[in-house]
Amino acid sequence: MFYREAGQFKATYAADQAIFPILQDKIGIAIILAIAFGVIPAFASDYFLSSLMLPFLVFSLAALGLNILLGYCGQLSLGTGAFMACGAFFAYKITTAFPELNIIFVFLLAGAGTAAVGVFFGLPSLRIKGFYLAVATLAAQFFLIWMFNKVDWWTNFSPSGVISAPPREVLPGFAVTGSSATPVDRYYFALGVVCVLALLAKNMVRSRIGRTWMAIRDMDIAAEIIGIRPMAAKLSAFAISSFYIGVAGALWAFVYTSSVEALAFDINRSFQVLFMVIIGGLGSILGSFLGAAFIVLLPIIINQAPAAVGIVMDTALLGHIEFMVLGALIIIILIAEPHGMARLWQIGKEKLRLWPFPH
Amino acid sequence: MIEALFITPFVEIAEYPYFFLEVLISGLLTGVMYSLVALGFVLIFKASGVFNFAQGIMVLFAALTVVGFMDYGAPAWLAIILTAVVMVGLAFGVERYVMRPLVNQDHIIMFMATIGLAYFLDGFGQTIWGSDVKSFAFDLPRDNYQLLDGEVFVNQLDLLGGVIAALLVGGLAIFFQKTKIGRALRAVADDHQAAMSVGIPLNQIWVIVWSVAGIVAIVAGIMWGAKVTVQFSLSLIALKALPVLILGGFTSIPGAIIGGLIIGAGEKIAENFWGPALGGAIEDWFAYVLALVFLLFRPQGLFGEKIIERV
Numbered sequence: 001m002f003y004r005e006a007g008q009f010k011a012t013y014a015a016d017q018a019i020f021p022i023l024q025d026k027i028g029i030a031i032i033l034a035i036a037f038g039v040i041p042a043f044a045s046d047y048f049l050s051s052l053m054l055p056f057l058v059f060s061l062a063a064l065g066l067n068i069l070l071g072y073c074g075q076l077s078l079g080t081g082a083f084m085a086c087g088a089f090f091a092y093k094i095t096t097a098f099p100e101l102n103i104i105f106v107f108l109l110a111g112a113g114t115a116a117v118g119v120f121f122g123l124p125s126l127r128i129k130g131f132y133l134a135v136a137t138l139a140a141q142f143f144l145i146w147m148f149n150k151v152d153w154w155t156n157f158s159p160s161g162v163i164s165a166p167p168r169e170v171l172p173g174f175a176v177t178g179s180s181a182t183p184v185d186r187y188y189f190a191l192g193v194v195c196v197l198a199l200l201a202k203n204m205v206r207s208r209i210g211r212t213w214m215a216i217r218d219m220d221i222a223a224e225i226i227g228i229r230p231m232a233a234k235l236s237a238f239a240i241s242s243f244y245i246g247v248a249g250a251l252w253a254f255v256y257t258s259s260v261e262a263l264a265f266d267i268n269r270s271f272q273v274l275f276m277v278i279i280g281g282l283g284s285i286l287g288s289f290l291g292a293a294f295i296v297l298l299p300i301i302i303n304q305a306p307a308a309v310g311i312v313m314d315t316a317l318l319g320h321i322e323f324m325v326l327g328a329l330i331i332i333i334l335i336a337e338p339h340g341m342a343r344l345w346q347i348g349k350e351k352l353r354l355w356p357f358p359h
Numbered sequence: 360m361i362e363a364l365f366i367t368p369f370v371e372i373a374e375y376p377y378f379f380l381e382v383l384i385s386g387l388l389t390g391v392m393y394s395l396v397a398l399g400f401v402l403i404f405k406a407s408g409v410f411n412f413a414q415g416i417m418v419l420f421a422a423l424t425v426v427g428f429m430d431y432g433a434p435a436w437l438a439i440i441l442t443a444v445v446m447v448g449l450a451f452g453v454e455r456y457v458m459r460p461l462v463n464q465d466h467i468i469m470f471m472a473t474i475g476l477a478y479f480l481d482g483f484g485q486t487i488w489g490s491d492v493k494s495f496a497f498d499l500p501r502d503n504y505q506l507l508d509g510e511v512f513v514n515q516l517d518l519l520g521g522v523i524a525a526l527l528v529g530g531l532a533i534f535f536q537k538t539k540i541g542r543a544l545r546a547v548a549d550d551h552q553a554a555m556s557v558g559i560p561l562n563q564i565w566v567i568v569w570s571v572a573g574i575v576a577i578v579a580g581i582m583w584g585a586k587v588t589v590q591f592s593l594s595l596i597a598l599k600a601l602p603v604l605i606l607g608g609f610t611s612i613p614g615a616i617i618g619g620l621i622i623g624a625g626e627k628i629a630e631n632f633w634g635p636a637l638g639g640a641i642e643d644w645f646a647y648v649l650a651l652v653f654l655l656f657r658p659q660g661l662f663g664e665k666i667i668e669r670v
Contacts, residue, residue, distance in 0.1 A: 076467060124651060128658040130466065131410045131609065135601045136654055139647035150638040267598070271474060278471045316490060320482040327479030331472050335460040338468045 003352040019202060036191055041184045049183040054256045056296045057190040058248050063276040063288035064201055065244025070274075071283035072205055073237035074217030075125050076133055079140035081269035083242050084249030085262055086114040086144060089154045091250035092260045095166060096156055103168040103176060103254070107193070110250045111243040117144070118242025125234050129220075141267055148262035155260070163261070165254040177254040186255045193251060197244060202285050204240065213237050214283075245273075275326075279333055281342025290341040298326060368632035381512060382631045383624055388517035390623020391524045392586070395579035396600035397607070397615040398527070399572040404609045405548045406568040407458070409469045413477040415597015417573060420484040421446060422580030422589045426495060427488040439577065446573025447566075449480075454565045462561075485591070492590040495581070520582045527578060528616055531571075535612070540567060548610070602650035608660030617661060622646045 091110035121140040167178025175181040176189040215223035280291020399414040428438035535541040607614025
């Protein structure tokens with residue numbers, strides 16, 4: 001009923017290949033974009049924007065990056081945190097070396113640099129697979145974080161190792177980083193970056209390159225036999241995934257926390273993004289967003305819930321309970337729906353298509 | 360820089376051979392401790408193909424439980440037995456509530472579930488036993504032996520760890536090779552379905568391996584806890600066990616031991632002789648980079664099964 005596709009005929013190839021071929025999807029996306037660009041900045045408080053929406057957007061981008069690698073190309077990586085750190089530190093070095101360069105180019109360059117690092121650490125994927133590769137990417141995680149911590153050059157020889165992001169503007173008067181930037185401006189900037197990159201990713205995964213990734217993921221040897229070059233496919237997945245994660249790291253450091261420090265990108269950050277991808281849905285662009293929303297919201301809900309029903313709890317205990325609930329929820333969600341929340345939406349769509357008839 | 364990396368360390372090794380020997384021995388014995396943690400991984404991977412990320416937390420959890428029972432006044436032997444009961448109970452719980460509902464899922468899903476389990480146990484253990492740093496009340500030998508006219512010191516606790524690990528590995532090898540259950544475990548590892556069709560109960564096998572892994576975790580937890588006190592950072596040692604696994608191969612018990620020795624000795628030597636030139640704390644990543652380089656030449660590890668792919 002709500003999702004009736006009957007009567008929506010596709011008469012041209014262009015219509016058949018549209019990103020959102022169904023009218024309802026187009027309307028839905030338009031409404032979401034309208035809310036994101038119009039309603040939220042107009043009505044939301046600064047707290048909501050800077051403590052909920054910004055981490056959500058940053059994590060969505062990181063999850064999108066990991067999803068390209070893991071969900072579409074099937075290469076398990078535990079080095080997400082380190083690649084985010086690469087993006088953050090590269091952006092810091094570039095913007096302090098070239099203060100005149102527009103922050104958008106800084107982010108793009110930082111992403112490109114991270115992509116190069118990602119390709120380097122992706123090289124072992126040509127020889128090794130599965131969990132062996134996962135552990136190999138931990139080498140990236142520990143080595144890169146150690147390097148950013150130890151080598152003072154990355155922090156411009158700051159004594160504390162923690163540095164604040166310098167103020168930068170996208171357009172004159174539209175500051176997006178540094179202490180003078182308002183939460184609304186930061187939000188618009190992050191939202192813009194995420195929207196553009198998500199659209200790119202959506203197009204990428206349904207084009208030739210995305211299909212080669214999926215062929216490699218589903219069966220690499222068969223893919224090789226039908227003429228897909230595994231090296232090109234795997235390394236391009238590593239490069240593009242790292243680009244996304246690098247930009248996410250730069251956004252994290254510049255737009256969300258306004259500080260650049262290596263400790264923010266430890267191995268737990270890698271796991272956090274991995275959870276988002278798995279809970280949201282492997283191999284789904286929508287899933288990256290759903291997973292990010294879930295993991296960002298969950299700790300806040302757990303922290304607020306006892307107080308809301310009038311139970312006073314120790315913060316340390318609350319922290320432990322948060323871990324417990326998160327762990328249990330991950331297992332429960334995996335058991336209930338191993339394909340993640342994106343699959344739930346898919347099931348919902350099927351139901352809506354048939355509603356009100358059960359069959 | 361070149362000189363500090365390629366010449367000075369060798370000169371130092373040649374000048375102070377006793378110091379080198381001491382570093383080597385302490386590295387090897389630390390490596391044995393890594394092997395203890397790695398063993399738990401190998402057991403579960405061998406018998407169910409599940410990469411159990413929770414093993415490190417299980418080590419922490421076991422150590423916390425032993426200390427917790429002893430704080431309530433239980434003598435050491437009773438605390439260890441009670442902890443063993445808890446770990447077997449945990450094995451039943453994991454089989455019933457995690458493994459069984461997820462049977463036949465992708466390996467990555469199982470892996471994620473064990474990360475979930477790791478988070479759960481982490482929070483659960485600290486909720487029950489508290490998160491402050493604890494140490495064992497019972498006495499383990501901590502003095503140093505002196506070898507070669509007092510030039511080389513060997514820590515007794517490390518040595519004890521080595522002996523216990525050797526006994527454990529010997530016991531596990533006999534268990535896997537000679538007993539009926541061990542044979543069943545190997546059959547399950549080879550092929551789940553074939554094992555089931557000849558009447559091996561998969562669920563029981565899982566309970567057994569998780570129990571054995573839990574008991575290995577107790578041993579590892581006590582040894583590590585005695586060495587570095589029982590606190591959250593103990594679970595990070597599990598991350599050190601991962602390069603050991605890569606080096607040794609995920610399915611090989613001797614591989615876990617030899618991998619542990621190589622990693623332990625390698626990282627201590629690297630830290631002591633090459634560390635200063637690189638700015639120190641290279642222990643954090645040296646093991647991983649060593650394992651990564653090694654993988655490029657031998658993707659299945661030292662003793663891992665060769666991965667044969669058919670189309």
